[in-house]
Each structure stands twice: as C-alpha cells, then as structure tokens.
Amino acid sequence: MESIFSTITLFAFPIIIVVFIIITIVLEHHWKKYSVGIDILKRIRKIYYRVSAVLFIFVAISFALSFL
C-alpha cells in the first residue's frame, strides 16, 4: 500500500509544479493583456506569489518527509 502512495507522490510533485507554472503564465498574460490596474496588479501579484511560495514550502517539506 505504501509503495503505491510513494509512486503517486513521486508523480504528483512534478505535475503540480508544471500545472502551477502553466496557469501562472496564463494568468500573467491575462493580467497584462487586459490591463488590470497597476496598483491592483501589484497587490494581487504579492498575495498570489507569497501564498503560493508558502504552500510550495509545505508541498516540498511533506514530499521529502513522506520518503523517510
């Protein structure tokens, strides 16, 4: 059972990184192309990237610890 979890974990980690990068590129494209106001864009980017960074720290730590 644990080996199944380990295999899924191993695949899920790069998948979530790729999905995040693709959607972030799409969102950035929309924000720039359709002129979201500069002040709002600054605030939105700050929130989006900071919270994402915190979440990815959790993802990375739990990924590493799940193999111990």
Added chain:
Amino acid sequence: MIKLYENEKVLAEIRKHWFVIAGEAIALGALAVAPLIVLPILQSTLRSISSFEGNIPFFTFLFFYSVWLVFIWILFFVAWTNYYLDVLIVTNKRIVDIEQVALFSRDHVSVPLRNVEDVKVEIAGLLPSLFKYGDLHVQTAGESKEVIIPRINRPHDARRRIMEEYHKLHE
C-alpha cells in the same frame, strides 16, 4: 482594456458586485477543508466494510493536502481573474460589455449610445436588495435588441450614468 475612438473618453468601469467573487471564495474554502472531513469518514467506512487496515502515512497525507490547497489557490485566482475582467465600460460614445466567460472565452458587446433605447434595472430577491446589486438591461435599436449585464454593483448608478451620456448626446 478597449481601443478608444477619437475623442472617446472612458467615463466609468462597472464591475460585478463583490458578492459574486465572495460566493466563489466560500465554495472554494469549503472545498479546501473538505478532505479533512471526508478522509477520516472514508477510512472508517473502508475499515468497517472490508479488510482495509492501512492508514495513510501522515506526511503523505500532508503532501496531498498541500497539493490540493495549491490547486484551490490557483482556482481562486482563475475565478478572480474572470471576475475582474468582466466589466461594463461606459464611454461618451458607447457602452462596452466585456464578459469573461472563462479563462479562454471572452465575449465583447459594443453598443453605440445613439442606439440605446432604454435602460432597465432589475433587482430581485433579498440578497440583491441588501447588497445593492442587480441586472442591467440595455435595450438597443441594433441587432442584439437587448444586452443584459447580470449582477453588477449599484445598477441604478450605472443606469443614471448611461442615461446622462445618452441625453448629452441627444441635446
């Protein structure tokens, strides 16, 4: 956001009410906590109906839950982008309704002010009355006959703004 004609000025940008994005945020919040409630129930059900005894290791669970939260977080920003880019622009020459249906689906209706025949506001229900949001119906002489912009913030103000410009144009 739109290409303006000569001597055209943007007078107002009207968005949907914050209640629209708040509703989506609440739904996503519920989805975020759902695994914490569903998983223990699922495990105990599986134990009672089969010989399943294994627990998901704590850090494996934490990993999948973090991945789930990343998905929810991304979905929230997709929803916010759709909400923010959904806008009604009133200029001194026309009304432009931009409907961001999904991330790759965008609808764009432009109605010259001279074609506007009537502007109607529809506020139906308790929540729309409390939070002051509703549908704006712009009746036109053009092909599309009626343009409906749903759940916008303070539709009466939007109507007044459009009618002011309409009267200026016809003076």
